[in-house]
Amino acid sequence: MALRRAREEGRRGSASTLVIVGLANPGADYAGSRHNVGGDAVRLVATRRGVTFSLERRQRCVTVTVPTPNGPVTLAVPTTFMNESGAALAPLLRRTSLQDLSRLVIAHDELDLEPGRLQFKQGGGLAGHNGLRSIAKTLGTNEFARLRIGIGKPVRKEQGADYVLQRPTGARKEALAVDVSGAADAIELLLDYDFDDAQRRVNGARG
Numbered sequence: 001m002a003l004r005r006a007r008e009e010g011r012r013g014s015a016s017t018l019v020i021v022g023l024a025n026p027g028a029d030y031a032g033s034r035h036n037v038g039g040d041a042v043r044l045v046a047t048r049r050g051v052t053f054s055l056e057r058r059q060r061c062v063t064v065t066v067p068t069p070n071g072p073v074t075l076a077v078p079t080t081f082m083n084e085s086g087a088a089l090a091p092l093l094r095r096t097s098l099q100d101l102s103r104l105v106i107a108h109d110e111l112d113l114e115p116g117r118l119q120f121k122q123g124g125g126l127a128g129h130n131g132l133r134s135i136a137k138t139l140g141t142n143e144f145a146r147l148r149i150g151i152g153k154p155v156r157k158e159q160g161a162d163y164v165l166q167r168p169t170g171a172r173k174e175a176l177a178v179d180v181s182g183a184a185d186a187i188e189l190l191l192d193y194d195f196d197d198a199q200r201r202v203n204g205a206r207g
Contacts, residue, residue, distance in 0.1 A: 014065070014072065014096075015097035015098075016065060016072050016096040017068075017071035017072060017073060017103065018068075018071075018104075019092065019093070019096050019098050019103065019104050019105070020073065020075050020105045020107065020147075020187060021061070021078065021085075021092070021106050021107065022041055022043065022077045022107040022108075023039055023077075023078065023082060023085055023106060023107065023108045023109075023131040023132075024037075024038060024040065025082050026079050026080070026081065030165065030167075031167070032173065032176075033166060033167050034163065034164045034165075034166060034168070035082060035109050035165055036109075037107075037108075037109045037151065037179065037180050038108040038109060038131075038149060041107055041180050041183035042075050042076070042077055042107055042184075043077060044181065044184040045075060045184045045187045045188055045191075046064055046066075048184065048188070049066050051064045051066055051075075053075075053077070056095075058091060059088070059091055059092070060079055060080050060088040061077055061078040061079055062076065062079060063076045063095075065096075068191045068192065069192060074092075074096045076092055082134075083130040083131065083133075084134055085131040085134045086134035086135045086137055086138030086139070087138070089104075089135055089138050089139060101139060101141065101144045102195075103145075104144040104145060105120075105144070105146065105147055105187075105190065105195075106131075106135060106145070106146050106147070107146070107147040107149060108129060108131055108132060108146060108147070108148065109129075109149055110127070110148035110150050111151060111163075111164070112148075112150075112153075113148055113149070113150025113151075114152050115150050115151055115175060115179055116150060116178075116182065118147065118148065118202050118203075118205075119147075119148040119202070120145065120146070120148075120195065120198060120199040120203060121145065121199075122143070122146075123142055123145075124146075125142070132146070147183065147186055147202075149180075149183045151176075186198065189201055
């Protein structure tokens with residue numbers, strides 16, 4: 001297993017108390033799509049905090065570490081395609097010395113939540129999400145935390161793939177930007193509060 005090999009190779013870099021990964025597909029063709037809301041939210045948090053992502057050799061994600069009252073937190077966005085997101089996790093967890101997977105939070109789009117709804121969750125199923133499936137395969141477990149960002153469902157189930165990759169226009173584009181901003185707000189709660197507190201605040205709110 002990739003994660004086990006990473007641990008056996010030893011730890012590198014400074015320890016992070018929390019690692020937050022936003023899922024997205026790379027490249028201009030996917031920019032602004034519903035599938036990219038996790039990555040977009042994490043990037044927005046970095047912009048708000050005035051920090052810049054960097055790509056280190058052999059990493060398969062861009063990262064930046066920010067100071068918080070609870071210790072350093074690493075923000076990351078994989079540079080792989082969504083269905084290969086797990087490839088970024090082994091080197092990322094090795095570099096950040098994170099062993100407690102409850103302290104790994106994956107921000108991702110969620111068809112089963114209506115647009116504007118957010119939900120923090122510890123563990124659970126994968127809901128057919130290819131990015132989550134890849135990460136679970138790499139880690140050998142589903143027991144990592146998530147920020148589920150609601151994007152709603154298409155009219156017909158068979159339209160799912162096109163729907164998530166679609167880049168909304170007009171009012172729907174503006175609404176998606178608002179939802180990304182709300183997800184960034186939720187992530188910022190994790191920087192200043194513990195997970196349980198952030199979960200109560202976010203899951204108890206109505207969009």
